[in-house]
Amino acid sequence: MKRTVVLLFALLALLVPGIAVTAPATAAPLACTAPDWVQGQFYAAGSIVRFQGAYYIAEHDNPGYSPTVSTWYWDPYTNCDGGNPPACNYPDWVSGQWYPAGSIVRFQGAYYVAEHDNPGYSPTVSTWYWDPYTCGGGNPPNPGGFPVSESVFNAMFPNRNGFYTYAGLINAISAYPAFAATGDDTMRKREAAAFLANVNHETGGLVYIKEINEANYPNYCHWEQPYGCPAGQSAYYGRGPMQLSHNYNYKAAGDALGLPLLTNPWLVEQDSAVSWKTALWFWNTQTGAGTMTAHHAMVNNHGFGQTIRTINGSIECNGGNPAQVQARVTAYQNFTSRLGVTPGDNLYC
Incomplete structure (x- = not known):
């Protein structure tokens, strides 16, 4: 989103009839003093907040939705000294419009560059055709600053299913920008390694997209939920890097990501970016069987063991299945070694 300060004030005047708003005499960028975003707080259209080091303006009234997840409600705000990178001047994407490779929308x-010619496919669904684009100098060699390069990712998962693309992962990270981007270089690399080690365990090295045991499929529908199982009794089996399962998890993840996962859970096995986003949703927002999110565990030095507890602690931790715990720890030690950092303390649960 690109607005001059004058246009912003004009917008506010339209949104609040009867209130006179005087634009500043200069259109120079302002030093932002906007308050930190607060989850659950009501924000009227035009509100400006600070979130994870950047600034956002509410495009629509909302009850405290996340600025980086609920992007229909929020836009990046770029009229701040020291705020976001230089603004892009590229047009909005139009469904059905032809885009040759190299087009930026x-x-x-957010901004995306067409990697392949396409007839207006969605930048966040058709991720083979589009890649995230960073304004001001183009994309860096390692998109988004993720501390695992594509070549290292490929080496970590030599037998991975082609569905689990690196581009899909990078696309998904835009929904949770604090992931593997918090703290110093060691902390960032440890979190990336911890996430990928658990993903490795859940999917057999990024080989399996969906749960193997089909006999379990009907067990993930909980009709007692008020929304039931609109996609069918057997539709909510484990899928994706974290094997998202149960209708209530599909509902919660879909609501958080703005995706119709309750009615169309198959998206998690059909679109790489969506699949990765569900894994990052769990990692960054859910406490699972533990007492903290896996992201919190890694950025607050609670150790890799707490991520195991969050993901599958009721079955594996406290001596429940030491072989499974060891497999996760071994993968984590391997991945941190590849990234050139030590694994830290508290590896077991």
Whole structure:
């Protein structure tokens, strides 16, 4: 989103009839003093907040939705000294419009470059055709600053299913920008290694997209939920890097990501970026069987063991299945070694 300060004030005047708003005499960028975003607090259209080091403006009234997840409600705000990178001037994406390779568009508050010619496919769904684009100098060699390069990722998962693309992972990280981007270089690399080690265990090295044991499929529908199982009794089996399962998890993840996962859970096995996003949703927002999110565990030095507890602690921790715990720890030690950092303390649960 690109607005001059004058246009912003004009917008506010339209949104609040009867209130006179005087634009500043200069259009120079302002030093932002906007308050930190607060989850659950009501924000009227035009509100400006600070979130994870960047600034956002509410495009629509909302009850405290996340600025980086609920991008229909928020846009990046770029009129701040020291705020976001230089603004892009690229047009909004249009469904059905032809885009040759190299085209750059704005979609849901972010920018994307066409990697392949396409007839207007969605930048966040058709991730083979589009890659995230960083304004001001183009994309860095390692998109988004993720501390695992594509070549290292490929070496970590030599037998991975082609569905689990590196581009899909990088696309998904935009929904949770604090992931593997918090703290110093060691902390960032440890979190990336911890996430990928658990993903490795859940999917057999990024080989399996969905749960193997089909006999379990009907067990993940909980009709007692008020929304039931609109996709069918057997539709909510484990899928994706974290094997998202149960209708209530599909509902919660879909609501958080703005995706119809309750009615169309198959998206998690059909779109790489969506699949990765569900894994990052769990990693960054859910406490699972533990007492903290896996992200919190890694950025607050609670150790890799707490990520195991969050993901499958009720079965594996406290001596429940030491072989499974060891497999996760071994993968984590391997991945941290590849990234050139020590694994830290508290590896077991």
